[in-house]
Amino acid sequence: MTKHLHIYKYISLFTGFLVMISIMLPILRYDETAYLGYEVIAGTEILTINPFNLGIVARAWLPFSWLAMIAFILPFISGLFVLLDKKYVLIGIILSVISLFLMILLPDQVDILYSIGNSNYNQSVNWEMGFGLIIAILYVFIGLLSQFYLFTIYDILKLKST
Secondary structure, three states: OHHHHHHHHHHHHHHHHHHHHHHHOEEEEEOOEEEEHHHHHHOEEEEEEOHHHOOOOEEEEEOOOHHHHHHHHHHHHHHHHHHHOHHHHHHHHHHHHHHHHHHHHHHHHOEEEEEEOOEEEEEEOOOEEOHHHHHHHHHHHHHHHHHHHHHHHHHHHHHHHO
8 A cells, every 4th residue: 555655755756856847948938939947037138239339228138036946946845845754745735736826827927127228127028828837837736636645645544543
């Protein structure tokens, strides 16, 4: 009975690892432009206007996103908690649910910053989910299902032993 429970622990950890790997895929897109996960997390330069190398007149960039970084790291951390001990399965479930909500909210939370001269501005963009973000959400959901199964089985085993 406990042999198959270890498989679900490793499924949870493996799906968390796959979520971290999905950072290499496009997670946000706008029109025909798509941004990879590591570009959204670490930030990237979108446009720089420097006429005749006299100085930057205007520039636009994606800033560093704590929200995206947390959303893509939490599933792996929750898998580690589940693998650690059976009493941490509930913590793993909570972390996976938080990660799932952060990933769903990610397109609404990432803005483009731009500056013209010495003035900085913030531009809200109507992002669409890229296929990398959809794949990451599916991996988190699969890991969440395995964690929930472990939680219910451990609860049933605890009830049988009392």
